[in-house]
Amino acid sequence: MPLLQHQPKSILVTGGAGFIGSNFLHQIVPTFSDASIVNIDKLTYAGNLLSLQNIENAPNYQFVHGDICDSNLLKRLFEEHQFTTVIHFAAESHVDRSIHIPLEFIQSNVAGTASLLEVAKDAWMSESSCRETYRFLHVSTDEVFGALGAEGKFTTDSPYAPRSPYAASKASADHFVRAYAETYGLPVIISNCSNNYGPYQFPEKLIPLAIVRALEMEPIPVYSKGENVRDWLHVHDHCDALQCILSYGECGETYLVGGFGELSNLDLLKLLCNMIDEQLQRPIHTSQSLITFVQDRPGHDFRYAIDPSKLTTELGWSARYTLHEGLNATVQWYLSHQSWLKAVMDQSYRDYLKSQYVSL
Ligand code: NAD
Numbered sequence: 001m002p003l004l005q006h007q008p009k010s011i012l013v014t015g016g017a018g019f020i021g022s023n024f025l026h027q028i029v030p031t032f033s034d035a036s037i038v039n040i041d042k043l044t045y046a047g048n049l050l051s052l053q054n055i056e057n058a059p060n061y062q063f064v065h066g067d068i069c070d071s072n073l074l075k076r077l078f079e080e081h082q083f084t085t086v087i088h089f090a091a092e093s094h095v096d097r098s099i100h101i102p103l104e105f106i107q108s109n110v111a112g113t114a115s116l117l118e119v120a121k122d123a124w125m126s127e128s129s130c131r132e133t134y135r136f137l138h139v140s141t142d143e144v145f146g147a148l149g150a151e152g153k154f155t156t157d158s159p160y161a162p163r164s165p166y167a168a169s170k171a172s173a174d175h176f177v178r179a180y181a182e183t184y185g186l187p188v189i190i191s192n193c194s195n196n197y198g199p200y201q202f203p204e205k206l207i208p209l210a211i212v213r214a215l216e217m218e219p220i221p222v223y224s225k226g227e228n229v230r231d232w233l234h235v236h237d238h239c240d241a242l243q244c245i246l247s248y249g250e251c252g253e254t255y256l257v258g259g260f261g262e263l264s265n266l267d268l269l270k271l272l273c274n275m276i277d278e279q280l281q282r283p284i285h286t287s288q289s290l291i292t293f294v295q296d297r298p299g300h301d302f303r304y305a306i307d308p309s310k311l312t313t314e315l316g317w318s319a320r321y322t323l324h325e326g327l328n329a330t331v332q333w334y335l336s337h338q339s340w341l342k343a344v345m346d347q348s349y350r351d352y353l354k355s356q357y358v359s360l
Pocket residue numbers: 014015016017018019020021040041042043044045046047048066067068069088089090091092093094107108112139140141142170192193194195196197202
C-alpha cells in the first residue's frame with residue numbers, strides 16, 4: 001500500500017461543469033465531506049449545470065461562474081478559501097473544434113492554465129503553513145505524445161509530439177505546469193489519460209454522438225475508413241485514478257492513465273450499435289446500417305495506447321470496467337437520460353454539426 005501523501009482540506013476544481021469534471025465532483029463531494037469544494041467554470045457550450053444537479057445543494061460545495069483567465073477573480077477565490085488542492089480540468093477539449101478555432105484553445109488551455117498557475121503559485125508562496133500539504137493536479141491528455149503506429153504504447157518516457165492545435169495547447173499547458181515546479185517549487189502532478197467515455201459527455205465526441213444519431217435514426221459519421229484506434233477508459237475509472245494520484249502520487253511526477261481498452265473506431269461503433277439495438281429491442285443491424293464513412297479529420301492521429309504500469313505498480317490503481325461493461329452501462333445511461341441530451345443540444349450545436357461532415 002502506498003503512503004498517503006495528501007489530504008485535501010479546501011479544493012478548487014476548474015471546469016467542473018464539463019464531462020470529466022462533473023463526474024469527478026459527483027465522486028469527491030460526498031467522499032471529502034470535511035473539505036470545502038469550489039467549482040469554477042465558464043459554462044461554455046460543453047459545460048452545463050444540469051450535470052451537477054445531484055450535488056448542487058451539498059453543504060461543502062459551491063459553484064462560481066467564471067473564467068480561469070480572470071486573474072482577479074482567481075485571486076479573490078484563493079484569498080477567501082485558502083485552497084490546499086487545485087484540480088485543473090478547465091479546457092477547450094474537442095480536437096475538431098481546435099482545427100477551426102485554434103485561438104480559443106490557446107486562450108483557455110494555455111493562457112488560462114498560466115493565469116491559474118500564477119495565482120496558485122503566489123497563494124502557495126504567501127501561505128507558509130500549508131506549503132508542505134499543497135497539490136496542483138493538471139488533468140492532461142495522451143494526445144500530447146502524438147500518434148502511434150500499429151505497435152507500442154505511450155509511457156512516461158514518451159517524447160512530446162502534439163499534432164493538433166488541441167494537443168499542442170495541452171502540451172504547452174503541461175510545459176507551463178512543469179516550469180512552475182522547476183522554477184518556483186510548486187508541488188504539481190500531471191496525469192495524461194486516454195479517451196474517456198461515460199455519463200454527461202457532450203454529444204460532439206464519438207460515443208455520445210453515435211448514440212444520439214442511432215436514437216434519431218440519423219447517419220453515424222466515421223472518419224475515413226474507421227481504422228484509427230483509440231484506447232477507451234470509463235470516466236469513473238479515470239476519476240478513481242485522479243483521486244488515487246491526488247492522495248498517493250508523488251509531487252513532480254507524471255502518471256499515465258489507461259485501462260487497455262483499444263479498439264478501431266469502426267469496431268467500436270459496430271459494438272456500440274449492437275448494444276443500442278439490444279437495449280431498444282430493435283432488429284439486429286438497425287443502428288449499424290446508419291454508419292456512414294465521411295471525410296477524414298485533418299492530421300488525424302492514427303492510434304493511441306497507454307502503458308499505465310507506473311500507476312498500477314506504484315499507486316495500486318487499476319480499471320474496474322471492461323470496455324464491454326462500460327459501454328453497456330453508458331448506452332443504458334444515455335437511453336435513460338434523454339432529457340439531459342435534449343437540454344444540452346441546442347439548435348446552434350445541431351447547425352454546427354451539420355456543417356462538419358462531408359460524405360465520401
Ligand atoms: P469538457 O469539454 O467536457 O469540459 C470542459 C469544461 O471546462 C467545460 O465545463 C467548460 O465550460 C470549462 N471551461 C472551458 N474553458 C474554460 C475557461 N476558460 N474557464 C473556466 N472554465 C472553462 O472536457 P472534458 O472531456 O471533461 O475534459 C476535461 C479535461 O480533461 C480537459 O482538460 C481535457 O483536456 C482533459 N482530458 C480529457 C479526456 C477525454 O477523453 N475527454 C481525456 C484526457 C484528458
